Amino acid sequence: MSSEDIQEQQDNEFEALKAIYVDDVRDLRNSAWNIWHPLKFSLTLTPQQGSTDEANARVDLLVTCSDRYPFEVPQLGICNEKGISKEEAQLLLKGLQKEAQKHVGNAMVFDLSMYVQEFLFEHRKPSETSFYEQMIQRQQQQQLKEQAKLDQEASKCLFFFRKMQFKSVK
Incomplete structure (x- = not known):
């Protein structure tokens, strides 16, 4: 696949994520001089929509892609966790990395975000x-x-x- 095809695929995936998550997606790329850069963004995620205590748990998923993504797993990070412990955040990150391996060759961030939402739903603490x-x-x-x-x-x-x-x- 050519670099133009990879760029187009990354741009399309990012546009789809912005359409789904609206204000919860933040582009972290330095876009000076209108030069294309691989995806780098954060995505604020809560438990699955419609669940009770949705906002009780939340994390920011940090995604940094190479210019070979989706044929390489992106760098993944978790920060600003709320409603889960540090240990659970580490468990989530390990699970995310395993999940990402399953999707190499395909756009995967939406699937990874669904994984995070399911994890948060299963591990959230009841609200006080x-x-x-x-x-x-x-x-x-x-x-x-x-x-x-x-x-x-x-x-x-x-x-x-x-x-x-x-x-x-x-």
């Missing part, structure tokens, strides 16, 4: 609720307890009322 949310939860629990107590008392009263009715019928 604010004091206000905790207070509301306690109030709701207290209301439920009070309602259960009232229901129990009403049930007792109904039982005695029916018992009295039954005695008066005899």
